[in-house]
Amino acid sequence: MSGGVPDRPAPHAAREAVERCLARIEQLDPALNAMITTTAERAREEADACDRAATEGRWLGLLHGLPIALKDNIETAGVRTTSGAAYLADHIPNRDAPVVGRLKAQGAVLIGKANMQELAWGVVSTNPVVGQCRNPWNPERIPGGSSGGSGAVVAAEMAEASLGTDTGGSVRIPASMTGVAGLRPTHGRISIRGITPVSVAHDTVGPMARCVADVGRLFAALAAYDPLDPVSRDLPLDNFLPRLDDGIEGVRIGLASNFFFENVDAEVEAAVRAAARTLESLGAQLVDVTLPGAETAQRWTTIMAYANACAYHKERLDAGPGALSEPVYERMIMGRDFSAVDYAEAMRGREAWRRALAQVFETVDVLLAPTTPRPAPPIADDRSLHRATQDATRFTYGGALASIPGLSVPCGFSSDGLPIGMMLEAAWGAEPLLFRVGHAYQQATDWHLRRAPCLDEGRAGAT
Helix, strand or coil: CCCCCCCCCCCCHHHHHHHHHHHHHHHHHHHHCCEEEECHHHHHHHHHHHHHHHHCCCCCCCCCCCEEEEECCECCCCCCCCCCCHHHCCCCCCCCCHHHHHHHHCCCEEEEEECCCHHHCCCCCCCCCCCCCCECCECCECCCCCCHHHHHHHHCCCCCEEEEEECCCCCHHHHHHHCCEEEECCCCCCCCCCECCCCCCCCEEEEEECCHHHHHHHHHHHCCCCCCCCCCCCCCCCCCHHHHHHCCCCCEEEEECCCCCCCCCHHHHHHHHHHHHHHHHCCCEEEEECCCCHHHHHHHHHHHHHHHHHHHCHHHHHCCCCCCCHHHHHHHHHHHHCCHHHHHHHHHHHHHHHHHHHHHCCCCCEEEEECCCCCCCECCCHHHHHHHHHHHCCCCHHHHHHCCCEEEEEEEECCCCCEEEEEEEECCCCHHHHHHHHHHHHHHCCHHHCCCHHHHHHHHHHC
16 A cells, blocks of 8 residues: 555455464564554454455445554454553453544454553553563664554554554654654544543544555545544545645755754764755755744643643542552652643643744744654663653654644664654644655655564564
């Protein structure tokens, strides 16, 4: 699946794709631990239904036969949905989240539920249900989070696409650290009903895939107004997929002269600036910009997200660390240290930040920055959760605070073989522009086509 217009499915294509993914899961997941639940029997049945339809000349939609994994905080009827929490380890919902229904309506095939950080609270992607998810590029490194499994399954070809959730970076960070593309949409653009919340004021559902064009296709299938979701926004969306190949001549791309290139790994900065030059060679115009308030956006987001998480998990926090793992409990309960005055200041800070960005988007069309300040760090003890999350979210929290869309695109590798991602952000509702820029970049580069070493090792082990 790639490009702006879907190919008509070939007979048996869906079943063959599912079998490839299931074989990868069998070969690689014992080491990577990227899946919490694999739905092999269901996937085969759904794939066979797709292939029967293809034989009859019927096309089931944009995602016909696509094997997809879902982050395990997305309710799936009849399938265990744990949110990575011990108290939900045996939870089986009796209904699908709306996003699952939309995937089914477009012909997608559920391959299973992906590993994640406990309650989506951090970037390490470990939990008391199944343990630590590992990065396919180096299993001694984290895959990012909280949607670490959603990134790892795509990078390891256990699924052709996945859904994650992004509150402050939880799609973009693992996309960057596992070398895939991942979107945080405009807040409210995709329904978040049926998803275990972190901070409803910031929570989003985001698609992940190797190719930006495929992320765009998933977005087109998922974006819709949900009248039962109190934060859903009814935003118009044209059929943008046929225009992905229109190029980026004249697109104004802003590079921040403050904050976003400060305290950044030298190889990350070099890769992102090289990506900017590639975009310039494709016809884009590079513009230096200043982003007033960028330095405080992480603090304001932290206050709001922590307070909202404490409100949702009030009873479990009141009960002490028994219901949650100790590192998650200790990090989450820090939200009770913030006062009502702190929250009010954060709200005023968010308003000012949104106004500042609105003014910037009058002079540029897209902002470009590193997704994360450095590549995936090593897996460490649980006490590293807070420190690792603070560092990894430095550049992603701002977009969450403003509710703007952000797309992470692979743009290089470190000297030790770890993926590097660039983040493209645009004004509210401008996801199609992000896809066009990201797709143009991928047409000119091959970073997204590089394959993790474990894939070749898995192939060797299977022969």
